[in-house]
Amino acid sequence: MNYNQLVQxxxxxxxxxxxxxxxxxxxxxxxxxxxDDPIFEFNKRIIDATAPYTIALKLNTAFYEANGVxxxxxxxxxxxxxxxxxxxxxxxxxxxxxxxxxxxxxxxxAFYEKMSCDAITVAPYMGKDSVTPFxxxxxxWVILLALTSNDSATDFQTLEIKNSESTLFETVLEKSxxxxxxxxxxYVVGATQASQLKKIREIIPDHFLLVPGVxxxxxxxxxxxxxxxxxxxxxxxxxxxxxxxxDKSKDFDKVAASKAKEMQHQMASLLKLKxx
Amino acid sequence: MNYNQLVQxxxxxxxxxxxxxxxxxxxxxxxxxxxDDPIFEFNKRIIDATAPYTIALKLNTAFYEANGVxxxxxxxxxxxxxxxxxxxxxxxxxxxxxxxxxxxxxxxxAFYEKMSCDAITVAPYMGKDSVTPFxxxxxxWVILLALTSNDSATDFQTLEIKNSESTLFETVLEKSxxxxxxxxxxYVVGATQASQLKKIREIIPDHFLLVPGVxxxxxxxxxxxxxxxxxxxxxxxxxxxxxxxxDKSKDFDKVAASKAKEMQHQMASLLKLKxx
Numbered sequence: 001m002n003y004n005q006l007v008q009x010x011x012x013x014x015x016x017x018x019x020x021x022x023x024x025x026x027x028x029x030x031x032x033x034x035x036d037d038p039i040f041e042f043n044k045r046i047i048d049a050t051a052p053y054t055i056a057l058k059l060n061t062a063f064y065e066a067n068g069v070x071x072x073x074x075x076x077x078x079x080x081x082x083x084x085x086x087x088x089x090x091x092x093x094x095x096x097x098x099x100x101x102x103x104x105x106x107x108x109x110a111f112y113e114k115m116s117c118d119a120i121t122v123a124p125y126m127g128k129d130s131v132t133p134f135x136x137x138x139x140x141w142v143i144l145l146a147l148t149s150n151d152s153a154t155d156f157q158t159l160e161i162k163n164s165e166s167t168l169f170e171t172v173l174e175k176s177x178x179x180x181x182x183x184x185x186x187y188v189v190g191a192t193q194a195s196q197l198k199k200i201r202e203i204i205p206d207h208f209l210l211v212p213g214v215x216x217x218x219x220x221x222x223x224x225x226x227x228x229x230x231x232x233x234x235x236x237x238x239x240x241x242x243x244x245x246x247d248k249s250k251d252f253d254k255v256a257a258s259k260a261k262e263m264q265h266q267m268a269s270l271l272k273l274k275x276x
Numbered sequence: 277m278n279y280n281q282l283v284q285x286x287x288x289x290x291x292x293x294x295x296x297x298x299x300x301x302x303x304x305x306x307x308x309x310x311x312d313d314p315i316f317e318f319n320k321r322i323i324d325a326t327a328p329y330t331i332a333l334k335l336n337t338a339f340y341e342a343n344g345v346x347x348x349x350x351x352x353x354x355x356x357x358x359x360x361x362x363x364x365x366x367x368x369x370x371x372x373x374x375x376x377x378x379x380x381x382x383x384x385x386a387f388y389e390k391m392s393c394d395a396i397t398v399a400p401y402m403g404k405d406s407v408t409p410f411x412x413x414x415x416x417w418v419i420l421l422a423l424t425s426n427d428s429a430t431d432f433q434t435l436e437i438k439n440s441e442s443t444l445f446e447t448v449l450e451k452s453x454x455x456x457x458x459x460x461x462x463y464v465v466g467a468t469q470a471s472q473l474k475k476i477r478e479i480i481p482d483h484f485l486l487v488p489g490v491x492x493x494x495x496x497x498x499x500x501x502x503x504x505x506x507x508x509x510x511x512x513x514x515x516x517x518x519x520x521x522x523d524k525s526k527d528f529d530k531v532a533a534s535k536a537k538e539m540q541h542q543m544a545s546l547l548k549l550k551x552x
Contacts, residue, residue, distance in 0.1 A: 022379070062375060062382035068390045072348045098399065099338060099372050100426045103298070106338035114344045123374065123399045125421055127428025145401055150376045152403025155451060156444065162436035168444065175431060 001090050001118050002139045003183045006208070007232045009055050009088055011276065014268035016233050017260060018056035018092065018210065020240025021046065021078065022063050029248045039067065039074035044081055046244050047089075049257035053264035056090035056236050057082060058210075059117075079115050090236075091117045092143065092210070098123040104133040112140045119143050121188060121210070124172045128179055135180045142185050146172055146200070149190025149213030173203045182206045189228070191237070194220060197227035205230060212238040221263070225270040233276055239263060277366050277394050278415045279459045282484070283508045285331050285364055287552065290544035292509050293536060294332035294368065294486065296516025297322065297354065298339050305524045315343065315350035320357055322520050323365075325529035329540035332366040332512050333358060334486075335393075355391050366512075367393045368419065368486070374399040380409040388416045395419050397464060397486075400448045404455055411456045418461050422448055422476070425466025425489030449479045458482045465504070467513070470496060473503035481506060488514040497539070501546040509552055515539060 010016050023039050032038040047057065059078065064071035082089055097107040097120060104122075111120045112134075119141035122131055134142045147157055147169045157169040166174060173187065189200055191213035200209070211224050214237050221237060228235050243263075247255035286292050299315050308314040323333065335354065340347035358365055373383040373396060380398075387393045388410075395417035398407055410418045423433055423445045433445040442450060449463065465476055467489035476485070487500050490513050497513060504511050519539075523531035 024382075060375075060379055060382075062373070062379045062386065065386035066382040066390060068386070069345060069348045069352055071386075072345045076345055094375075096373065096375050096399070097338070099336075099370075100424070103336055103338045106300075106336075106342040110338065110341035110344070110347075114342060123372070123401050125399050125401045125432060126424050126426055127431030127433070129426050129428040148376070148402050150402055150405050152405040155403030156401060156448065157403070159444070159447065160438035162438045168432065168435070171435065172432065 006055070006090060009090070010233045010271075013053070013055060013264070014271060015053055015055055015264040016235045016237055016267055016271075017054050017263050018058050018236045018238040019046065019050050019054050019243055019260060020058045020060060020094070020212070020238050021244065022060040022240045023244070024063055025067065027245050029250070029252050031250060037074055037077065039064070039071070040077045040081075043074070043078045045253040046256050047078075047082060047086060049253035050243065050260040051086050051089065053257070053260040054089065056092055058092040058094045058238055058240070060240070061093060061095040076115060079117065083116060090119065092119045092121065093117040094121045096121050096123050096145065098126055098130045100126070101129045101133055104130050108134045108137060112137045119186070121145065124176060128175070131176065132179055135184050140184065142180060143210050144172070144176055144185065144187050146187040147189050147193050147196055149192045153190065153193070170199070170203060173200065177204055177207065182208070186210055186236075188212065191220065191224050194223035194227055197224065201228065201230065206234065208234050208236060210236045210238060214239050221266055222270070225274070229270065229274050233271065233274075237267070282331070282366060285366070286509045286547075289329070289331060289540070290547060291329055291331055291540040292511045292513055292543055292547075293330050293539050294334050294512045294514040295322065295326050295330050295519055295536060296334045296336060296370070296488070296514050297520065298336040298516045299520070300339055301343065303521050305526070305528050307526060313350055313353065315340070315347070316353045316357075319350070319354045321529040322532050323354075323358060323362060325533035326519065326536040327362050327365065329533070329536040330365065332368055334368040334370045334514055334516070336516070337369060337371040352391060355393065359392060366395065368395045368397065369393040370397045372397050372399050372421065374402055374406045376402070377405045377409055380406050384410045384413060388413045395462070397421065400452060404451070407452065408455055411460050416460065418456060419486050420448070420452055420461065420463050422463040423465050423469050423472055425468045429466065429469070446475070446479060449476065453480055453483065458484070462486055462512075464488065467496065467500050470499035470503055473500065477504065477506065482510065484510050484512060486512045486514060490515050497542055498546070501550070505546065505550050509547065513543070
């Protein structure tokens with residue numbers, strides 16, 4: 001999916017919601033455990049129920065890897081299902097990959113070609129040549145970690161760099177924006193750091209931001225929109241646990257849908273406020 | 277495997293070689309493509325042939341993920357085979373993972389429990405709470421990226437941090453060594469940066485270092501040992517392409533063994549020089 005198509009979806013659905021499929025076998029409703037592939041059944045029902053309110057789906061690879069080969073079967077089935085039934089949804093592999101060039105290229109092939117995701121999250125520590133192999137695929141995206149939503153983000157990301165006015169995460173933004181363009185590069189910016197969004201928008205006014213941490217991790221949607229929204233929206237706000245584990249009954253998907261709808265309504269207001 | 281067991285293996289085999297299983301379906305001998313699982317068959321023969329000269333095996337997850345579910349089957353089969361037939365080998369998942377706490381915990385379960393690896397490489401960008409979930413497993417190891425072997429390592433890792441005498445990678449070493457101990461924490465230090473090893477050993481004299489980049493990437497073994505070896509060796513030097521793709525004939529495994537043996541001989545001399 002390209003930049004314009006993504007913006008069109010946002011405008012059409014009046015939403016910039018990304019639902020995180022951090023699907024944990026120990027947290028899904030018990031009755032699903034009787035099915036052949038409980039993880040896939042759960043995902044399928046969550047996706048069908050929340051799709052009207054959702055722009056993107058983010059699959060956290062750790063939760064699939066934890067189930068070994070079976071987990072990867074669930075992962076691939078989920079992606080194939082989205083491609084078949086909900087083809088306008090933007091699919092993010094939240095994988096935090098990144099390695100030397102020839103290895104990053106293999107990861108890119110894995111997630112863009114073998115599994116036909118639209119985007120993959122990438123860690124910046126190894127620098128340009130660990131990221132650019134991901135940028136060579138048409139209409140595919142890198143979502144580079146900048147400022148993350150966890151407490152320890154301050155261990156390294158906010159350290160100030162000598163002979164500059166920038167912290168490490170600001171340096172990551174400054175340097176990396178030259179590696180790609182607004183058409184293939186987004187950034188992860190944690191919602192728990194909303195006050196930092198203003199400064200971030202000074203460095204990268206036009207790039208899309210993927211904002212995790214709204215909901216269970218304590219981030220605030222109104223603040224995120226206030227500081228992070230740009231003229232084409234430029235935001236994908238992720239919610240995982242607060243939507244997918246809102247309920248454990250047979251109607252878990254309906255409850256998830258109502259939570260997603262609630263966020264979509266709030267998002268519609270915020271888009272309207274911005275004249276979008 | 278714990279610290280003492282690892283040192284014992286090094287002393288017994290007179291080697292600190294790690295063979296990297298970056299197994300690429302397009303690079304293995306053609307005749308293997310007729311088997312059910314060419315990646316596994318290749319790995320099995322490389323492992324059997326090189327085991328006498330080898331302390332550790334490093335599986336680069338990207339090369340398995342690139343084949344989707346089938347790749348993960350090959351990955352698990354390879355690990356099960358090592359556990360069964362070569363139980364004294366130290367198994368590293370070169371996965372460069374790292375995420376918020378609950379996600380890192382899932383990755384730890386995936387690689388330590390589901391796949392019974394001894395160690396996993398972890399990226400430090402997200403800080404302490406993204407790393408410590410990996411350190412909670414008995415006799416399992418984190419191998420944290422410090423200074424990598426790729427050209428772009430200088431983009432961020434060697435930036436100097438304000439109000440300190442340290443670069444970013446030195447700060448990573450200084451802070452992170454308090455998160456674990458020499459019994460569960462190693463560091464990745466690229467062999468192409470051997471001149472930096474002296475400074476690194478001043479910060480972390482006792483930790484094991486995993487050194488990639490010898491061979492195809494141009495690192496020099498003698499220099500690595502000169503600056504990096506400590507009183508219990510403290511090194512695992514990885515070679516991937518220079519060993520596993522040394523030959524494409526039916527005897528590829530014998531050629532790989534001779535390359536591994538060559539390195540082991542050199543390593544035996546370097547250990548002797550150090551009085552080990």
